[in-house]
Amino acid sequence: MSKTRVYQIANELKMSNEDVLAKLKELEINAENKDSELEEDEVELVLEILRDEIAATNGNTIAIDGKLTVQELATKLDKSASEIIMKLMKMGTMATINQEISFEIGSLVASEYGFELVEGSTNDEEELEAIDALIDKEEDKEEDLVKRPPVVTVMGHVDHGKTSLLDAIRKTNVTSSEAGGITQHIGASEVMVNGEKVVFLDTPGHEAFTSMRARGAQVTDMAILVVAADDGIMPQTIEAINHAKAANVPLIVAINKIDKPGANQDRVKQELADQGLLVEDWGGDVICVPVSALKREGIDTLLEMVLLVAEMEELKANPNKRAVGTVIEAQLDKGRGPVATVLVQGGTLRVGDPIVAGVASGKVRAMINSKGKRVKVAEPSTAVEILGLSEVPQGGDQVVAVPSDKAARLVAEKRQQMAREEMLKSNQRMSLDDFFSQMGDAEVKELNIVIKADVQGSVQAVKQSLEKLSNEEVAVRVIHGGVGAVTESDIMLATASNAIIIGFNVRPVPSAEVLAKKEGVDVRTYTIIYKAIEDVQAAMTGMLDPEYVDEDTGKAEVRETFKLSGVGTIAGCYVTSGKVFRGSKVRIVRDGFIIHEGQLAALRRFKDDVKEVNQGYECGMSFVNFNDVKEGDIIEAYITKEVERKLK
Numbered sequence: 001m002s003k004t005r006v007y008q009i010a011n012e013l014k015m016s017n018e019d020v021l022a023k024l025k026e027l028e029i030n031a032e033n034k035d036s037e038l039e040e041d042e043v044e045l046v047l048e049i050l051r052d053e054i055a056a057t058n059g060n061t062i063a064i065d066g067k068l069t070v071q072e073l074a075t076k077l078d079k080s081a082s083e084i085i086m087k088l089m090k091m092g093t094m095a096t097i098n099q100e101i102s103f104e105i106g107s108l109v110a111s112e113y114g115f116e117l118v119e120g121s122t123n124d125e126e127e128l129e130a131i132d133a134l135i136d137k138e139e140d141k142e143e144d145l146v147k148r149p150p151v152v153t154v155m156g157h158v159d160h161g162k163t164s165l166l167d168a169i170r171k172t173n174v175t176s177s178e179a180g181g182i183t184q185h186i187g188a189s190e191v192m193v194n195g196e197k198v199v200f201l202d203t204p205g206h207e208a209f210t211s212m213r214a215r216g217a218q219v220t221d222m223a224i225l226v227v228a229a230d231d232g233i234m235p236q237t238i239e240a241i242n243h244a245k246a247a248n249v250p251l252i253v254a255i256n257k258i259d260k261p262g263a264n265q266d267r268v269k270q271e272l273a274d275q276g277l278l279v280e281d282w283g284g285d286v287i288c289v290p291v292s293a294l295k296r297e298g299i300d301t302l303l304e305m306v307l308l309v310a311e312m313e314e315l316k317a318n319p320n321k322r323a324v325g326t327v328i329e330a331q332l333d334k335g336r337g338p339v340a341t342v343l344v345q346g347g348t349l350r351v352g353d354p355i356v357a358g359v360a361s362g363k364v365r366a367m368i369n370s371k372g373k374r375v376k377v378a379e380p381s382t383a384v385e386i387l388g389l390s391e392v393p394q395g396g397d398q399v400v401a402v403p404s405d406k407a408a409r410l411v412a413e414k415r416q417q418m419a420r421e422e423m424l425k426s427n428q429r430m431s432l433d434d435f436f437s438q439m440g441d442a443e444v445k446e447l448n449i450v451i452k453a454d455v456q457g458s459v460q461a462v463k464q465s466l467e468k469l470s471n472e473e474v475a476v477r478v479i480h481g482g483v484g485a486v487t488e489s490d491i492m493l494a495t496a497s498n499a500i501i502i503g504f505n506v507r508p509v510p511s512a513e514v515l516a517k518k519e520g521v522d523v524r525t526y527t528i529i530y531k532a533i534e535d536v537q538a539a540m541t542g543m544l545d546p547e548y549v550d551e552d553t554g555k556a557e558v559r560e561t562f563k564l565s566g567v568g569t570i571a572g573c574y575v576t577s578g579k580v581f582r583g584s585k586v587r588i589v590r591d592g593f594i595i596h597e598g599q600l601a602a603l604r605r606f607k608d609d610v611k612e613v614n615q616g617y618e619c620g621m622s623f624v625n626f627n628d629v630k631e632g633d634i635i636e637a638y639i640t641k642e643v644e645r646k647l648k
């Protein structure tokens with residue numbers, strides 16, 4: 001081997017000539033002996049061995065846990081994805097940023113940068129595991145726990161005064177020095193009551209509350225249920241009650257608008273009792289405070305009750321550890337980049353802390369409290385707006401402070417990977433079909449159900465019949481029942497409580513249908529009660545045998561109707577999706593309610609009978625034994641298919 005070659009090798013490997021010579025000696029290659037000229041491939045081999053050794057001694061190994069994508073490799077090598085794609089291209093491999101590459105190819109690329117890929121775990125993995133444990137367990141010793149302020153959500157029916165009440169609460173507490181000052185909206189506000197802090201989440205309504213819970217975050221300690229004294233319990237009041245119950249969050253009732261002439265507190269109390277909430281002055285244990293948000297009456301008493309409930313709940317946290325919390329809301333600010341309001345729930349968050357929020361990571365650059373002031377530390381039950389994240393996290397995302405920037409990046413990466421896997425698995429939520437097999441895992445012993453029906457009577461009937469099915473092994477729990485179409489809010493509740501939805505004579509609204517698909521929520525609709533009961537019963541005994549399933553083929557909208565003597569009502573329709581077939585079975589849906597289920601009598605285009613009509617075409621339809629079709633009705637055409645029972 002020539003001296004020049006030794007220099008070249010030393011240069012490439014960033015080693016001294018002496019070290020290269022020493023290594024060659026170890027490999028029993030006498031570099032100085034002109035006779036032992038090496039073939040080029042032998043030189044390559046030597047290089048290979050030396051590279052590996054260097055990688056091993058420098059600790060330049062990168063652990064690959066299962067699959068490897070271009071992006072992950074780029075992150076691990078601290079290079080841009082496009083650089084890695086270029087490298088791959090030079091090697092004759094075309095790959096996109098999210099594409100998976102083989103371990104061998106990954107190793108080749110890594111070796112170009114002096115790194116070695118190894119399968120399995122390394123220090124990074126250990127660090128990750130340690131962090132995972134920190135995130136998951138969060139076990140605090142009793143002696144480390146100190147009292148923390150309560151976090152409250154305001155819920156209630158539309159127009160019952162949630163926003164007014166929150167405003168009134170905030171104003172009660174404005175000290176003269178702050179009056180007139182600009183209060184910044186950060187998604188939460190803090191008020192002082194008798195020297196104690198109470199945190200209110202600014203987003204009123206159970207949607208926000210439930211969507212957070214659906215994402216696994218429990219941020220509220222209690223809920224204030226606002227009921228207008230002149231209006232009483234309304235559908236959304238009931239929904240709010242059930243959402244709070246499902247989350248196991250204590251309720252305080254605020255009977256609002258007591259200043260109004262039509263106010264009737266006793267009626268509200270009676271209606272609450274009908275919902276299973278017996279107020280204290282009627283001998284129950286539900287705290288109920290009459291208020292007027294408008295006149296700011298009763299607000300102090302309400303806040304005192306909040307403190308009382310907080311006292312009973314013994315809310316505690318350990319402030320002396322790395323912070324954990326939840327994203328309340330987040331957005332991209334033009335000037336400041338990603339901004340997230342975070343509720344610190346345990347530990348103390350400090351400016352400069354490396355953090356992970358959902359799949360975003362970063363370092364806390366600045367924190368702003370609900371009064372719009374910059375702060376350096378945030379203790380448990382404090383809402384702060386934070387700057388410094390790499391991207392915008394989602395409401396409900398978990399936030400954790402971690403030991404180092406590297407750890408933050410690793411956790412975020414790991415979460416991204418988990419999020420991708422989760423997306424693939426999202427169809428594995430509770431469904432009637434696999435309830436029995438999940439029950440076998442011994443974890444599922446409860447079947448949670450949300451019922452929506454066309455009339456209150458049906459809700460009750462379905463609820464009672466289903467709950468009666470409970471036996472020693474399985475408890476059937478109806479966590480919410482209401483009148484009307486299946487809405488997004490129902491889907492969120494089902495997601496949060498791992499429930500299935502049973503619709504009786506109602507259908508999901510389109511947005512709910514999309515969400516159910518995304519979240520993998522099992523929505524079943526029936527027109528006959530006993531069929532629903534039969535299915536649930538069968539699911540409980542593992543005998544569910546969906547031998548026949550309805551498969552939607554297309555939807556049409558009724559644009560006009562006309563009568564034809566001897567035939568009945570003809571519906572002039574426009575097929576909005578899929579196909580409608582001759583003789584097809586149909587559901588006629590009006591305002592989300594199924595008003596008829598039956599069969600097509602005739603399907604025509606321009607007076608001719610046709611076999612099928614595709615999306616985008618007009619047609620005429622008439623129905624067997626049904627003439628009450630109206631403009632605006634939706635015709636859902638479906639076929640009944642026999643399906644094989646899946647082996648579990």
Ligand SMILES: Nc1nc2c(ncn2[C@@H]2O[C@H](COP(=O)(O)OP(=O)(O)OP(=O)(O)O)[C@@H](O)[C@H]2O)c(=O)[nH]1
Nearest residue numbers: 157158159160161162163164256257260292293294
């Ligand atoms: N008389 C009277 N009116 C009130 C009171 N509280 C709220 N209102 C009025 O009721 C209406 C609805 O109040 P909001 O606070 O907007 O109700 P909300 O529950 O937040 O409504 P959404 O946000 O639309 O769900 C407004 O016109 C308020 O002025 C009260 O104590 N007394």
